[in-house]
Amino acid sequence: MIEQIKSLIEKEIECEELRVDGDGSHFQVIIVSKAFEGLRSVKKQQMVYATVNEHIASGDIHALTIKAYTPEEWSKAKHFL
Numbered sequence: 001m002i003e004q005i006k007s008l009i010e011k012e013i014e015c016e017e018l019r020v021d022g023d024g025s026h027f028q029v030i031i032v033s034k035a036f037e038g039l040r041s042v043k044k045q046q047m048v049y050a051t052v053n054e055h056i057a058s059g060d061i062h063a064l065t066i067k068a069y070t071p072e073e074w075s076k077a078k079h080f081l
Helices: 002-012 041-058 071-080
Strands: 017-023 026-032 063-069
Touching: 002 017, 002 026, 002 041, 041 063, 063 071
Parallel strands: 026 063
Antiparallel strands: 017 026
């Protein structure tokens, strides 16, 4: 399922970096994209949710934690992860 989630996200959002981890139906996503520039956190998350919404609706994905960054935000945040 991890590779499937990555593929769905990459198909819709151009990523500089994408990490997907998890098991069962609980997943964590770290995504870095220029597409997020100028957007608030909620809008960034909505963009990512939209790529996997079908799997959330079906129950394949029960929980999805998203950390979405612009490249500039990532250059600062990655040192704390």
